[in-house]
Amino acid sequence: xxxxxxxxxxxxxxxxxxxxxxxxxxxxxxxxxxxxxxxxxxxxxxxxxxxxxxxxxxxxxxxxxxxxxxxxxxxxxxxxxxxxxxxxxxxxxxxxxxxxxxxxxxxxxxxxxxxxxxxxxxxxxxxxxxxxxxxxxxxxxxxxxxxxxxxxxxxxxxxxxxxxxxxxxxxxxxxxxxxxxxxxxxxxxxxxxxxxxxxxxxxxxxxxxxxxxxxxxxxxxxxxxxxxxxxxxxxxxxxxxxxxxxxxxxxxxxxxxxxxxxxxxxxxxxxxxxxxxxxxxxxxxxxxxxxxxxxxxxxxxxxxxxxxxxxxxxxxxxxxxxxxxxxxxxxxxxxxxxxxxxxxxxxxxxxxxxxxxxxxxxxxxxxxxxxxxxxxx
Amino acid sequence: xxxxxxxxxxxxxxxxxxxxxxxxxxxxxxxxxxxxxxxxxxxxxxxxxxxxxxxxxxxxxxxxxxxxxxxxxxxxxxxxxxxxxxxxxxxxxxxxxxxxxxxxxxxxxxxxxxxxxxxxxxxxxxxxxxxxxxxxxxxxxxxxxxxxxxxxxxxxxxxxxxxxxxxxxxxxxxxxxxxxxxxxxxxxxxxxxxxxxxxxxxxxxxxxxxxxxxxxxxxxxxxxxxxxxxxxxxxxxxxxxxxxxxxxxxxxxxxxxxxxxxxxxxxxxxxxxxxxxxxxxxxxxxxxxxxxxxxxxxxxxxxxxxxxxxxxxxxxxxxxxxxxxxxxxxxxxxxxxxxxxxxxxxxxxxxxxxxxxxxxxxxxxxxxxxxx
Numbered sequence: 095x096x097x098x099x100x101x102x103x104x105x106x107x108x109x110x111x112x113x114x115x116x117x118x119x120x121x122x123x124x125x126x127x128x129x130x131x132x133x134x135x136x137x138x139x140x141x142x143x144x145x146x147x148x149x150x151x152x153x154x155x156x157x158x159x160x161x162x163x164x165x166x167x168x169x170x171x172x173x174x175x176x177x178x179x180x181x182x183x184x185x186x187x188x189x190x191x192x193x194x195x196x197x198x199x200x201x202x203x204x205x206x207x208x209x210x211x212x213x214x215x216x217x218x219x220x221x222x223x224x225x226x227x228x229x230x231x232x233x234x235x236x237x238x239x240x241x242x243x244x245x246x247x248x249x250x251x252x253x254x255x256x257x258x259x260x261x262x263x264x265x266x267x268x269x270x271x272x273x274x275x276x277x278x279x280x281x282x283x284x285x286x287x288x289x290x291x292x293x294x295x296x297x298x299x300x301x302x303x304x305x306x307x308x309x310x311x312x313x314x315x316x317x318x319x320x321x322x323x324x325x326x327x328x329x330x331x332x333x334x335x336x337x338x339x340x341x342x343x344x345x346x347x348x349x350x351x352x353x354x355x356x357x358x359x360x361x362x363x364x365x366x367x368x369x370x371x372x373x374x375x376x377x378x379x380x381x382x383x384x385x386x387x388x389x390x391x392x393x394x395x396x397x398x399x400x401x402x403x404x405x406x407x408x409x410x411x412x413x414x415x416x417x418x419x420x421x422x423x424x425x426x427x428x429x430x431x432x433x434x435x436x437x438x439x440x441x442x443x444x445x446x447x448x449x450x451x452x453x454x455x456x457x458x459x460x461x462x463x464x465x466x467x468x469x470x471x
Numbered sequence: 472x473x474x475x476x477x478x479x480x481x482x483x484x485x486x487x488x489x490x491x492x493x494x495x496x497x498x499x500x501x502x503x504x505x506x507x508x509x510x511x512x513x514x515x516x517x518x519x520x521x522x523x524x525x526x527x528x529x530x531x532x533x534x535x536x537x538x539x540x541x542x543x544x545x546x547x548x549x550x551x552x553x554x555x556x557x558x559x560x561x562x563x564x565x566x567x568x569x570x571x572x573x574x575x576x577x578x579x580x581x582x583x584x585x586x587x588x589x590x591x592x593x594x595x596x597x598x599x600x601x602x603x604x605x606x607x608x609x610x611x612x613x614x615x616x617x618x619x620x621x622x623x624x625x626x627x628x629x630x631x632x633x634x635x636x637x638x639x640x641x642x643x644x645x646x647x648x649x650x651x652x653x654x655x656x657x658x659x660x661x662x663x664x665x666x667x668x669x670x671x672x673x674x675x676x677x678x679x680x681x682x683x684x685x686x687x688x689x690x691x692x693x694x695x696x697x698x699x700x701x702x703x704x705x706x707x708x709x710x711x712x713x714x715x716x717x718x719x720x721x722x723x724x725x726x727x728x729x730x731x732x733x734x735x736x737x738x739x740x741x742x743x744x745x746x747x748x749x750x751x752x753x754x755x756x757x758x759x760x761x762x763x764x765x766x767x768x769x770x771x772x773x774x775x776x777x778x779x780x781x782x783x784x785x786x787x788x789x790x791x792x793x794x795x796x797x798x799x800x801x802x803x804x805x806x807x808x809x810x811x812x813x814x815x816x817x818x819x820x821x822x823x824x825x826x827x828x829x830x831x832x833x834x835x836x837x838x839x840x841x842x843x
Contacts, residue, residue: 148781195781218634218636223641223648223809225638232636244631255586259590262593263592266596275601390760390767408523410514
């Protein structure tokens with residue numbers, strides 16, 4: 095038998111053993127298919143930055159037709175759920191108790207001062223704790239007020255000059271739907287979890303049970319061992335991946351503007367990085383307790399916060415931006431957001447894939463070497 | 472009774488030793504939370520500064536230059552460069568070199584001087600919809616100010632004024648003030664789940680749990696003994712992170728510290744209860760880790776840590792009621808920023824207390840009834 099044929103046979107045996115192990119312990123299959131399903135459903139519906147029906151306290155000190163018309167404009171807006179309060183004190187109390195998110199206050203001189211030039215005759219208070227939501231709400235309130243004022247002025251025959259009218263063109267996501275932006279990123283977060291989860295416990299378990307020594311005395315080589323361990327999990331992980339993409343397209347209606355093949359290739363690369371990371375964790379940790387802890391710590395939160403999935407990387411302080419380069423999910427999120435929403439933009443896909451390739455080589459290389467060292471010891 | 476207390480203390484000490492004696496697991500418990508606090512505290516921000524922008528100005532008049540100067544002079548924007556033809560727009564946006572391109576047509580100044588409306592275009596990269604919306608909001612207010620002043624200077628009736636909006640509690644709308652108190656909850660949850668999520672599963676796998684069951688320890692005592700390390704470690708780490716939030720990140724702590732600690736204690740109890748429940752359900756450590764993951768990830772997502780619960784669909788909002796972290800987030804932010812006292816937070820305390828009682832009772836029951 096040639097050496098290549100022998101190597102192939104050993105590899106086949108190893109893959110067969112791992113596959114049987116996966117089939118007999120259903121928890122791996124659960125990780126690969128049930129986890130993405132549950133997580134994507136939870137995340138996809140749970141994570142949204144689009145505020146709707148914001149409870150807003152309306153305080154009208156002297157009701158008349160003008161105030162009724164403005165309150166009506168707030169009522170018709172999909173963004174708000176206006177509640178009427180008799181006095182500003184009551185409204186402020188409701189704000190303190192978190193019953194309302196903001197207050198729109200029409201003072202008793204509202205109608206007289208309405209057409210005066212200087213300042214807007216309404217007072218607005220918002221709960222600023224969640225700065226982002228406060229900013230978005232502020233924008234919506236401003237929008238309702240301006241639209242109402244313009245139509246009111248028109249009805250009175252007053253011509254408002256508008257020297258400059260901005261025409262925004264929002265590319266890639268004309269409706270500014272946050273789901274379209276979040277779901278591709280979610281796939282990256284979920285795949286980081288799954289890839290690392292799948293492998294991180296595998297090797298640690300063999301060490302703990304003593305079966306690693308048994309494997310070591312067989313003629314199998316380190317490379318074959320690593321490939322044999324990875325191959326079945328790679329296939330499982332890609333299955334979970336495919337399912338997530340299908341859900342993104344048909345359940346969450348996210349458009350896929352780039353090519354499916356490019357997406358698959360980038361995903362395969364990322365899956366290898368993330369399996370490699372898991373393998374490295376389990377080789378280093380050697381016991382399941384530490385392996386589990388490590389994979390919890392280094393995968394989920396960094397992928398959630400530092401990948402650009404929800405928090406824009408360019409908005410972070412410079413040193414933190416440097417740190418994000420160590421997070422594999424960062425590159426994959428950039429690829430996914432671009433492939434789904436913008437299309438095959440090669441400079442972005444290539445640059446980020448190159449980074450992933452480097453990480454894959456590093457992770458698998460270290461895992462391979464570490465396994466080797468243990469054999470000598 | 473005295474001997475019962477002794478037994479519990481003995482078990483608690485044994486549990487603490489089991490966690491802390493291993494160097495690797497000690498490092499895992501102390502190092503990453505500190506590093507993550509520092510990194511995440513600064514990383515998790517929705518505040519936008521220096522948004523990269525390119526200007527394509529086909530107009531040579533003074534008004535357009537004035538408008539461009541206002542945009543580029545704003546701290547929110549950073550001018551990457553000027554471009555001079557259409558074909559340059561797409562590559563800049565596609566490759567994320569800029570977030571937006573402001574395109575002013577050749578007849579801008581002319582339109583303004585004739586009293587007509589000029590329509591400059593703003594091309595925005597919508598891949599991150601939140602960033603796009605915020606950036607658009609900033610540009611809009613610069614344009615509105617420009618309009619108001621122009622109208623004033625030319626004796627015209629201007630557009631509606633910009634509303635003066637007063638944010639309460641976080642007057643300058645700093646994301647860090649919102650995120651850092653959230654991180655206190657986030658990291659305490661992770662640490663507690665790690666400590667408790669495997670504590671029973673590991674003993675079951677090693678067979679020592681059966682030995683524990685045949686000792687004079689009653690299930691209640693085992694339950695308390697196993698809960699103490701999680702609560703203790705959680706309290707220590709939680710206090711440390713609180714300390715950092717106040718003295719390093721300088722988030723104002725306006726409310727009652729007692730109210731905060733009551734919340735932390737109840738939160739830890741419920742997290743420990745869930746952790747022990749997962750751990751006693753699991754037959755192997757792998758299942759324990761999987762369970763911890765399956766609990767941790769949704770808890771974080773459905774807590775309001777990063778995205779508001781009120782944005783979620785109603786069904787999902789109901790689901791958040793069984794998540795202890797949801798209540799703890801309100802307590803943390805309420806005490807830090809809104810200056811809440813314990814009375815104001817009663818409705819956050821009792822759900823956590825119920826979750827703690829139910830999960831701890833279930834965990835204790837599972838000790839004996841989950842044996843194969």
